[in-house]
Amino acid sequence: QSVLTQPPSLSGAPGQRVTISCTGTTSNLGTGSDVHWYQHLPGTAPKLLIYRNSNRPSGVPDRFSGSKSGTSASLVITGLQAEDEAVYYCQSYDNYLSGVFGGGTKLTVL
Amino acid sequence: QEQLVQSGAEVKKPGASVKVSCKTSGYSFTGYFIHWVRQAPGQGLEWMGWISPQSGGTQIAPKFQGRFTMTRDTSLSTAYLDINNLRSDDTAVYYCAKVSTLVATAVDRWGQGTLVTVSP
Numbered sequence: 001q002s003v004l005t006q007p008p009s010l011s012g013a014p015g016q017r018v019t020i021s022c023t024g025t026t027s028n029l030g031t032g033s034d035v036h037w038y039q040h041l042p043g044t045a046p047k048l049l050i051y052r053n054s055n056r057p058s059g060v061p062d063r064f065s066g067s068k069s070g071t072s073a074s075l076v077i078t079g080l081q082a083e084d085e086a087v088y089y090c091q092s093y094d095n096y097l098s099g100v101f102g103g104g105t106k107l108t109v110l
Numbered sequence: 111q112e113q114l115v116q117s118g119a120e121v122k123k124p125g126a127s128v129k130v131s132c133k134t135s136g137y138s139f140t141g142y143f144i145h146w147v148r149q150a151p152g153q154g155l156e157w158m159g160w161i162s163p164q165s166g167g168t169q170i171a172p173k174f175q176g177r178f179t180m181t182r183d184t185s186l187s188t189a190y191l192d193i194n195n196l197r198s199d200d201t202a203v204y205y206c207a208k209v210s211t212l213v214a215t216a217v218d219r220w221g222q223g224t225l226v227t228v229s230p
Contacts, residue, residue: 002154036216038155045205045220046147046155051213089155093215098171099145099157 003028004090004102011108012080020105022073022090028100033093035073037066040087040104049088050075077107085109112136114206116221122196122228130224132189132206139187140164143209145217146180146191150202160209161189196228 005023012018022035029035037050048057050066053073063084065076073092077084090102117131132144146158159170161180168180179192189206204224207217 034213034215036213040155045207045222048210048216048218051210051216051218055212057210057212057218087154091155091157091216097169099160099215101147101155101157104154 002103003094003100004092006088006090006102006105008103009106009108011110012077013110014080014082016080017076017078018080018107020075020077020088020090020107022075022102024071024073024092024100026071028071028092028094029068029073030071031093031095035066035068036091037064037075038089038091039084040089046089080109082109112208112219114208114219114221116204116206116224119225120227122226123230124196124198124228126196126228127192127194128196128226130191130193130204130206130226132191132221134187134189134208137208139182140184142211143214144180144182144189145207145209147205147207147217148202149205149223150199153202158191158204163189193226196226198228200226201228202226 034052038046039049040046053068054066087104140163143160145160148156158174161168163182177194182189206221208219210216210218
């Protein structure tokens with residue numbers, strides 16, 4: 001059971017918008033810790049998608065956006081594309097400075 | 111460019127030990143923490159801890175305290191993960207990852223992963 005809660009799976013048609021939620025507690029997201037998001041394709045290493053709640057590293061399309069409020073965070077993907085099919089993880093820290101991941105959300109593009 | 115190259119897959123028996131290496135290049139090894147992340151078969155990512163290559167100091171998640179040790183060799187720009195008294199539920203892919211230059215609490219360069227299989 002992961003410390004941060006994500007929906008196990010989501011799906012959407014090409015061109016649609018999907019939102020992946022990440023719910024924590026007062027011991028992690030509620031402490032003000034930043035949330036980061038990773039995209040994990042099978043057989044590859046995870047890729048940093050969003051850092052510090054809402055920032056995109058260079059090269060990440062602006063179809064990906066993030067936000068955080070209190071003990072929850074969200075990753076929004078607009079204009080869904082087939083290549084977006086992957087597992088998405090949120091990540092933060094708890095009040096003991098231990099890293100925590102969400103359980104991952106498998107996104108299927110229909 | 112920044113690279114993290116991990117050692118190859120291992121097959122071990124329960125009770126044995128294994129050492130996974132993570133050789134880095136393309137950046138200042140002592141300038142950025144190295145994190146270790148585990149992914150068991152069919153499961154999600156699990157944060158194990160980090161090591162400061164400069165000081166050797168570590169922060170290991172409570173679940174991994176005891177049998178798991180993180181070390182480094184600055185002369186080789188290499189980080190290591192030692193696992194003792196292996197159990198079947200240690201079977202997983204182990205990743206090393208370097209903290210991002212953008213924010214120190216995220217990682218943005220990963221090794222390719224090392225599969226450790228524990229089987230009688």
